[in-house]
Amino acid sequence: MKKPFIITEVIVFLLLFAPLLNLHAQDAAKIDPDHYTVEVDNEKVRVLRINYGPGEESKMHSHPEGVAVFLTDHKANMKTEDGKSFEMAGEKGRVVWVEEARHQPKNVGDQEFEVIQIELKNNHTAAGKKSLHLFELPEGVSEKQLNGFLEEMNAAIAEEGYPGAGYYLYKITDENANYKYFLEGVWPDAATYDKIHDSEKWKNAAAKGGEMIDKIRANELYLKAEKVN
Known part of the structure; x- marks a missing residue:
């Protein structure tokens, strides 16, 4: 029975x-x-x-x-x-x-x-906080390089116990757009965002791509957003 x-x-x-x-x-x-x-x-x-x-x-x-x-x-x-x-x-x-x-x-x-x-994975509708990056790929940085770095970052985030959080790269298809790439950071909530960014695994992974990220940040549009309840 x-x-x-x-x-x-x-x-x-x-x-x-x-x-x-x-x-x-x-x-x-x-x-x-x-x-x-x-x-x-x-x-x-x-x-x-x-x-x-x-x-x-x-x-x-x-x-x-x-x-x-x-x-x-x-x-x-x-x-x-x-x-x-x-x-x-x-x-x-x-x-x-x-x-x-x-x-x-x-x-x-x-x-x-x-x-x-x-x-x-990628249950974006449940995200309580997002970080938004609009940018052009700087000279010397390829999509493959950036995607590989983001995969390492997401692996570090998963090892911290947050497999649903992380970074996702998109190419903008609107030819009239001011930027050609859109990077989305997805986080359960603001407190988790802070915990992940303060963790040693995240910091160690981020340090590996520090030079590349500095080039992107030099000319990016960066925003943080929280879900409206």
Whole structure:
């Protein structure tokens, strides 16, 4: 007999309490590659294959919102950063929506536990703060160079526990525009913006492209914007 109330309890927990958890949990694929394998990673989604043997436990980490597809029956204990924990269980074939979460799972069953998690990226509508840069590419700087630098910056931001935040480069197609490039910085809120920019990982990544960014900043139009509620 199916037991949907168990899954429902998990979803309710994530909806109510995930926003209250410490924001410094990290990317599961970076800190726990033994249990988390990246199957697909593009500008829209990242797909993780998650596999735990009986009794195996992860490290504290974070996930953005997305969809979980359970490939096996499972029984797990989920520890949160405030020291609390709860148990979840479900059957093979379950497909559930999951909100952003930070947790430390442990397989407390006697069978292997496997799940596919589809993490959504670029949920710009949920951004509470944006930084906007309009510019021309300066001499000696190519699109490829700038895009590669932004990928490194976004990787550093994800390692800080914010895989949904970061920088996105666009080429302006309006021939009458004063600028040809548009760089958008996407942040959950103003407080997170400050935390990321004060982090050592962000500062170290930013330093690598310092000369290139200084050239861009010399003639850019730079604005900060916050969501109107």
